[in-house]
Amino acid sequence: MNIHHLELFYHVAKCRGVSAAARQMPYGIQQPAISAQILQLEDFLGKTLFHRRPFALTSEGETLFTFIEPFFAKLPGMAERLRGGADNSLRISCPEIVQRDYLPALIGAVRNRVPDFHFTLESGRIEEIETHLRSGRIDLGLATSAGSKDNGIHGHELLKMPLVLLVPEIGGPATAAEILDLDRIDLPLVTLPHGEPTVVAFQQELQRRKIEWFPQLELASLDLVARFVAAGYGAGLVLDIPGAPRPPGLRVLPLEGFPEIRFYALTHGNRSPMVELFIAEAERVIAGLG
Structure with a gap:
């Protein structure tokens, strides 16, 4: 055969x-x-x-x-x-923003502790990450999430990030209240895809406040949201990420009273020693970004 x-x-x-x-x-x-x-x-x-x-x-x-x-x-x-009795490898999945802003520093920190650490990496949204964790295709997911659910996925919280709005620095609103207090909001809303935790949390809070403001443009990354806002296409919903540079030409408007978005290390089943070490290093690196 x-x-x-x-x-x-x-x-x-x-x-x-x-x-x-x-x-x-x-x-x-x-x-x-x-x-x-x-x-x-x-x-x-x-x-x-x-x-x-x-x-x-x-x-x-x-x-x-x-x-x-x-x-x-x-x-x-x-x-x-x-390999000598110790599996120093990880199969990781995370969105593009994690790969760009956090993962290089995390990988470097882990390799300082475990010089022969090696890994595979694939991009994935939260639903894909959870599916791949349950199937055993990956060992660790890094993503914004609603946290632990009744689906076998365990979320280890690493970071809380507030929601903010991006608007043009010149000619744009000075506060989020100038937008949200309007009887009818005509300013286009630019966001990540509708299923992303940032968008879900924002819309739930708007509904609680009885405000209607729905995304007009749904883009694949926070970078694209910022670029479209800079080009004059509306106000962008993004995360205020510690250590991330503020986009030039744009004003950041805090969203007072809106929920923070939590960033998790996601696992399924028992954690291997390598997963535990990676999470510990992730906490240390993220703490240094503040």
Whole structure:
């Protein structure tokens, strides 16, 4: 049997489906490629290994998975053993803003403590990070979040950041109240995508105050929000991030009474010593940004 086909079958059986396996595989492979190679394995065996809709292993699939599961499940442990008994690696996922502003300093701090530390990194929004943590695809997520939920994800709070508005320095409002006290707000609101914690928290507070002001432009990053505000497209909702430079040509308006957004280290299940060390260094680095 083709060993790669067996590996793909292992992930399909573990993830309970081809599409879930494509999302959670530890390396990139498209769903059609997985399906095609699983079909080749079934053709070679002359047996159907699982039912597609709904997913369920056949008796032959159960037999094969029981046989191969110990080998593929124990591979990470063998890698740890070959490294000398300590796994000094992490699989990390975080949004672009964390990669740019915080991650280089965090990685440097961890490498000062563990010189042979190595890591993999992928971009992800909070929903993707939580999915990948539950599937075991990553060890650690770094993101703004609503915190711990009843979904197995644990949030270790690292930082609180206030919400602020960005407006042009010349000709823009002097305070947030000048905008929020209007009977009808015509100024376009520029934000991150609607599901982001910053936008959700801001809209919930507006609703509590019975104020209607909805995003007109939803952009992929806080940098883009600032650039569009500087170009005159409206007022931008951003986070007041410690240590981050203030954008030139823009005025920062504090939002008094609005909730702070919390930045978390997100994990699932028991934390490894490497995760614990990374979180400790993250706390130390972030404390130095104030």
